[in-house]
Amino acid sequence: MKLDRGVAVVGAGMTKFGRHADLSSRELFVDAFWRALASVDRNFEKKMIQALFLGNFTSDLFEHQGHTAPIMTDWVGLCPAPATRVEGACASGGLAFRTGVMAIASGLYDVVCVGGYEKMTTLPTPAVTDALACASDFFYEAIPGATFPGLYAEMAVAHMKKYGTKWEMLAKISLKDHRNGSLNPLAQFNKSIEDIAKGKGFTDVMQFLTDPKSNPVVAWPLRLFDCSPISDGAAATILVAAERAKEFTDTPVYVIGTGQGSASIGLHDRQDFTTLPSAVEASKQAYKMAGVTPEDIQIAEVHDCFTIAEVIATEDLGFFQKGEGGKAAAEGRTAREGDKPINTSGGLKCKGHPVGASGVAQIYEQFEQLRGAAGGRQVPDVELTLTHNVGGSGSTAVVHIFSRTKP
């Protein structure tokens, strides 16, 4: 599989993720869109955008608003440009990005906007839980009582029994996410867990994380701090044909690999609960297209809807041996200073997870990292990065590989 034409990202922006009580997904998208436009270094005009591909899981349930792509296109003044909504549960944003890449690689367009948005905080938490159950097998998992965190908890139980992974390793991942996210002004949570614990009168952060009131169990063994939050937010990117990238910036970010996979929606139809075959498939395709190996990837944004998902992701992507992802994280290898920094943005856990926006926000983080603009989170000399965006409990996965160098 190869792209007939190269694609580059020349602009990216996102809103702060969190609770935006006064803003609907429309206002959030307009904010992200203008930030993406403003981030393009030169010669860009809004009217150059020929099509929009927008990730949105379910404004239908969250805002009673379907058919959102043309609304966003109208709200940024770009009708009658083609406007397409892409849905793949939590992979909606990454899928929208892949769709935009394919649209340019096909030769049909030179310039597209890829965005993502979700407005989750209007509904009370039980209603949000119900909406998120749509990403599971409603008939055969949700009806017997499985919740979305419950499915990842089932994966955690399997991983712990099979590989000896301990909850304390998952806790280290949450700590790492917040240390990164506290340096991300756009993250939903801006404090390290150590500081949050101190603020609540705990001098020992592990005592805080094992306190049933401070960190209650959501679905055993996953606790509150193992779970990404409910968030509002939007992100947007500007993609152009690679041969035109230098018109707009001296530092484009080239898409050198894209991959996508699917898998059964129910965990009961999987052979092994400790891996996501869709992600393994997606990453194989992306690595092959890019001509790189897992060892070559310097930093990665992976889909940590729950801490265990980050463990599984780093194994599926080939960064660590099967079963070693928890240990590697506990040893500090995935910290910014480690040999394989994972989720420098703070991850979904700390940055937030407005479902349709997350896949695009991962790409925003790497756009900044590859251009040396990630501020306090900057990892030195970043040249080659990877994003991994998953839908549901793994029925969809999308992987992209980015490089500073034109292929």
Next chain:
Amino acid sequence: MAESQPSFSVKSFYDFLGKKKLMGVKCSKCNKLFTPPRPMCPYCGSTKLSWVELKGDGKLATFTVVHVGPSELASETPYIVGVVELDEGPKVSCRITGIDPTKPDLIKLKSPMKADFIIKGEKAVLAFHPAS
């Protein structure tokens, strides 16, 4: 597709559950058995299928204890859900009953389970409890 049998659908599966029957589907082309039902064999793609009643015996494949439940189950938390691998091969997602949800460390994977049916009015839910 065989017209004389109930459709290989979600509705049929739950109608059978309501009658306390755990049903699977056998493919007459490749002889494989699968559940939940589908109108097309997931192994060979054939539509030459027939319903089979399953024994209801299996082993616990994984589980979790749900503390934050959906609205309609909020009053039942904490409760256990999981996946059971049936003796016949396929796996099913189900409620797990008869085990203390406050002691998840004591729950052993691969422990033998027996099918149960939670029936509330018109609604049936598949459950398993420890076999002994």
